[in-house]
Amino acid sequence: MNAAPSRAKLMALIGLALLLFSPPLVLIFDRPESGLSWLPLYLFVVWLLVIGLTAWLMEHRREEN
Secondary structure (H helix, E strand, C coil): CCCHHHHHHHHHHHHHHHHHHCCHHHHHCCCCCCCCCCCEEEEEEEEHHHHHHHHHHHHHHHHCC
């Protein structure tokens, strides 16, 4: 019955992931200022955030049914 709000949340998460992995934003962290690039850390943290939010949304979705 509550498929529409859950689907909307998942679509918003996909949009957020696309935004966070877009080249203009990723290139901001690819500039080495002190000889080391923050790009690997940024990619790992964003990837972890997207996976964690997806797991949380899917578990929350199961509890509603």
